[in-house]
Amino acid sequence: MPCQVRTDLALEARESAEEASGDLRGVSVDEYDLEESDIHVTKVVIESANGATALGKPVGTYITLEAPAMTEPDEDYHKEISEEIARQLWALLPDMTKEQSILVVGLGNRDVTADSLGPRVTDNLLITRQVMKEFGAAAYDREKMHLVSAVVPGVMAATGMETAEIIRGVTSQTKPDAVVVIDALAARSTRRLNRTIQITNTGIHPGSGVGNHRSAITAQSIDVPTVIAIGIPTVVDAQTIVNDAIGRWHGGEQTGDVETPELIPELANFYVTGKDVDEIVKRLSYTISEGLNRTFERFSAEA
Amino acid sequence: MPCQVRTDLALEARESAEEASGDLRGVSVDEYDLEESDIHVTKVVIESANGATALGKPVGTYITLEAPAMTEPDEDYHKEISEEIARQLWALLPDMTKEQSILVVGLGNRDVTADSLGPRVTDNLLITRQVMKEFGAAAYDREKMHLVSAVVPGVMAATGMETAEIIRGVTSQTKPDAVVVIDALAARSTRRLNRTIQITNTGIHPGSGVGNHRSAITAQSIDVPTVIAIGIPTVVDAQTIVNDAIGRWHGGEQTGDVETPELIPELANFYVTGKDVDEIVKRLSYTISEGLNRTFERFSAEA
Amino acid sequence: MPCQVRTDLALEARESAEEASGDLRGVSVDEYDLEESDIHVTKVVIESANGATALGKPVGTYITLEAPAMTEPDEDYHKEISEEIARQLWALLPDMTKEQSILVVGLGNRDVTADSLGPRVTDNLLITRQVMKEFGAAAYDREKMHLVSAVVPGVMAATGMETAEIIRGVTSQTKPDAVVVIDALAARSTRRLNRTIQITNTGIHPGSGVGNHRSAITAQSIDVPTVIAIGIPTVVDAQTIVNDAIGRWHGGEQTGDVETPELIPELANFYVTGKDVDEIVKRLSYTISEGLNRTFERFSAEA
Amino acid sequence: MPCQVRTDLALEARESAEEASGDLRGVSVDEYDLEESDIHVTKVVIESANGATALGKPVGTYITLEAPAMTEPDEDYHKEISEEIARQLWALLPDMTKEQSILVVGLGNRDVTADSLGPRVTDNLLITRQVMKEFGAAAYDREKMHLVSAVVPGVMAATGMETAEIIRGVTSQTKPDAVVVIDALAARSTRRLNRTIQITNTGIHPGSGVGNHRSAITAQSIDVPTVIAIGIPTVVDAQTIVNDAIGRWHGGEQTGDVETPELIPELANFYVTGKDVDEIVKRLSYTISEGLNRTFERFSAEA
DSSP, rough: OOOSSSOOOOHHHHHHHHHTTOOOOOEEEEEEEEEOOOEEEEEEEOHHHHHHHHTSOSSSSEEEEOOOGGGSHHHHHHHHHHHHHHEEEEEESOOEEEEEEEEEOOOSOTTTTTGOOOHHHHHHHOHHHHHHHGGGGGOOOOOOOEEEEEOOOOOOOHSSOOOHHHHHHHHHHHHEEEEEEEEEEEESSGGGGTTTEEEEEOBBBBTTTTOOOOOOOOOHHHTTTTEEEEEEEEEEHHHHHHHHHHHHHOOOOOOOOOTTTTTSGGGEEEEEEEHHHHHHHHHHHHHHHHHHHHHOOOOOGGG | OOOOOOSSSSHHHHHHHHHHHHOTTEEEEEEOTTTOOOOOOEEEEEHHHHHHHHHHHEEEEEEEEOOOOGOOHHHHHHHHHHHHHHHHHHHHHSSTSSEEEEEEEEOOOOSSGGOOOOHHHHTTTOOOHHHHHGGGGEEEESSSSEEEEEEEOOOOOHHSSSSHHHHHHHHHOOOOSOOOOOOOEEEEGGGGGSSSEESSSBBBOOOOOTTOOOSSSSSHHHHHHHEEEEEEEEEEHHHHHHHHHHHHHHHHHOSOOOOTTTTTTTGGGGGEEEEHHHHHHHHHHHHHHHHOOOOOOOHHGGG | OOOOSOOOOOOHHHHHHHHOOOOOEEEEEEEETTTTSHHHHHEEEOOOHHHHHHTTHHHHEEHHHHHHEGGGGOOHHHHHHHHHHHHHHHHSSSSSTSEEEEEEOOOOOOTSSSOHHHHHHHTTTTOOOOHHHHGGGGGGGSSSOOEEEEEEEOOHHHHHHOOOHHHHHHHHOOOEEEEEEEEEEESSSGGGGSSSEEEESSOOTTTTTTTTTTTTTHHHHHTTTTEEEEEEEEEEEHHHHHHHHHHTTTTOOSSSSOOOOSGGGGGGEEEEETTTTHHHHHHHHHHHHHHHHHHHOOOOGGG | OOOOOSSSSSSHHHHHHHHHHHHOOOOEEEEETTTTTTOOOEEEEOSSSSHHHHSOOOOOOEEEOOOOOGGOOOOHHHOOOOOOOHHHHHHHOOOSSSSSSEEEEOSTTTSSSSHHHHHHHHHOOOOOHHHHHHHHHGGGGSSSSOOEEEEEEHHHHHHOOOOOHHHHHHHHOOSSSSSEEEEEEEEEEGGGGGGGEEEEEEEEEOTTTTEEETSBBSHHHHSSSSSEEEEEEEEHHHHHHHHHHHHHHOOOOOOOOOOTTTTTTGGGGEEEEEHHHHHHHHHHHHHHHHHHHHHHTTTTOOO
């Protein structure tokens, strides 16, 4: 039985699927802790259609960084997280020892705190495409930079357009080698909120994100060879919280098979978020920006 | 038995108390619909210590405007709401046919969408105190204005000070005749979110508001004769949602006597809010601003 | 001799050209005051290459609304301006008695007050394209709406892309019938700042706007049949202020033929703006939004 | 003759005074470059009434850090500037080896880019007063912290109150040992814009700052023993630019004795600012925040 509860995290989808059926053929999992830091890395690879059905997610690689202290204002710790983001991106992006053109897309709504992760990440990015195009690599006296551009497409209520339409338009003009999409995610459990970063090479799919995009943002849909999505869960669906509570109330663990969607139908338009979401999103958006800046400036260092 | 569930709305506290015990001595209620509009007015007066204990709210007057279409972008409708706010304030404020000095306080956190109602209301206020003090009433060629000032004190995490300390400081210097405090509230039920405006002459009490103030903002605590609070519920405590769901699951209505606080203790730091909270807060803050502007400019019109 | 001083206003370019040479063949001018209001309308039509050279602006129609009280917070007055904007747009846009798809582009930088006019106008637009596409005209129970969409492309320093690239990308996907571009302009004289609205069917040209776009946004460059630009001057180039002052110091009027560009070369990176630019831009962006909303909802009313 | 041209920088006032009369009795000046960095420090001490009259500034100490690369995004360089700010503040503040309570005041208008320095500095401050008051020094496991609080009073047009009234109110309640006021300043020359930090123990005086406060913020006016002001010039008065230009046009240097105030009287309401003021203010506000955070956390380190 495919997982019933909405989550954007492959990690949680795997847990639910395992509880529900135990059939995890076509899903491989690798876990490890980073030495000398408190970061737990899980790599879920969905290898087949069976795995995709079991987890309700497309075939691809899902890397999760979990760090319990991610919500704390510890600069050194966030630097370690940024470095790990860069390491993981370096592996998923096209050959970074050669000059690449990369478009970063900040999804979400700047005016809704829990949904502002994407736009905020772009605020701190080092944008280089316009300089590289005008002056070439000579513009930067240190090592060579990649061509980094960024766009904040806005939400459909404000634009009247599908986010995918806008991105496809931009990529059709600027032909980047890769797109990195940043979005706030929905988790299944409050325990993972703001403590987890998911990096995947499958892009964004309908129903993902705090804002619930209707159309996919994938290599195919926007016609770009590589589409990476980076997300942090900042909300839980209100219905999910209730499901969990009723599951526990009935003596069980979070089983995922309690069906209560008819109980409070109006909950569909609500979500649960933390009281300190503003501080968290401000800090984590900076951590991701630094991870991206580090990724894009590492040109000759690894060449 | 006093009401168990956190709500800033006297209306909801009365419903809970009625269900729980039926003892509502010391609480009077008056309800009516405004002619030619869809606004339902409820006036709860807590008249005695017994009533205050039953509802878990201080003695005073609590006026609630309920308007199902309050979330819709209908300008004429919002104008009617603004007019009703002005009528109610006119009655609660000191004699508005004489010149009064009134300080509006925008509580909450501008960076958290659901908590930004107070700061946003002050953005659209017509501020007149500085002009009246410099040029006197001659400054305004139409009717005479009251002396309106405003302050956005910020939240304790950003200031290091209790909000009440800052307000008391400001009132000690400027000696207003009345203070009007605006704040985003927590409701018990999602059904009342963004559809209800509460106006009370009891000020703000610890535990009120989205941000949970620690000290009271009342006539006594800030040493001003009249303190009016205007609030709109924009969030529901996450624990409350779960309580309601379990109550319904057990076949009952929202009874308030199901005790589940141990189920998901981490929910204490989370709240539930609507997906369109940004649009709602933007619109309702404007409606309240207009209500206040209308109140303060009605000087000679009613004299 | 073509005009030397930078201005985005055809009105000012015409004045300079007249002073400089008097040769205004190929330029027609029509002026009138609106009845019962204080709005002065000037329509400059550049009809030929000679006119274009004389004024340093492309062939096309430039309508200017001047209203000395535009900086005042008078709601009724702003309503009149909005109505006049709608009347003028109605004439320049494609046949508005038939359903049209229109993309509004908010140029400029939201983080720079004097350059935030475009993004702010989009904040108050009634966006309908997504609703019309999903539900059709039945979505609106009043009169039929046009399909309105909007985009805020951001500035090159933040995106790494030419604004024109982004817009061309969006229009290539959504194929609007017309594009309306909003931008903050540079005037030649502080006397016209914030008191003038220019509407033109020639689009945006390199060097226009507060932010100095490098590539044109025209019917040709973004491949859309109709491109209207609406602008309000919010800044004056610092060098222009100095030129004017020296011109006056020498006993003359603003002659435009005093050449002083070498005096303070570093002024090239500075501009002059009003101390109350935040209030002004907030108010005028709302006035333009209302003008646009009025234009797009007038569907069957005129049919 | 006292200096005629408006500048908030004692450095510039001294230059003007020297040119005008050469009488600089009562003013001592000490200049030096920081080793291994590109920061030039000037310490102007106005020691007597004669000096105060000559420079048009009150008696006190004015320290200026000039750093030509201050506008560049070089993190290491900004760290050096932050460290120098901390060193200078350490000397001007009350005995920092003992626990002190310090209120930081962010003057200015967050909605006007060039005037947003003060509010932005408070955004990145580590606020500790509320934690220290609740848990005491045990709250911080590293070294002991001072009690840091912050307030953003807003501008008179938005509050109806003098900034000094609000601050005096806050200090009357919280009794800090010292107040540090942050404000955007007006310089005389565009050459010093965004490249200069002034630190003074004389507070803020009428006419200072981008927003032109009407009443002073000094030890006396707000009844706090120590009032330090930190400012960065982000604007030049439009009239000043013109004066300079005419001065140069006449073959001279910036003499300050050309009188042209009647030429363009409307310039009084305008100022000159840089096109990249948003990036600059964002970066420099962070540099000052870091300087302050460093100052306040150095408790036991120096004890």
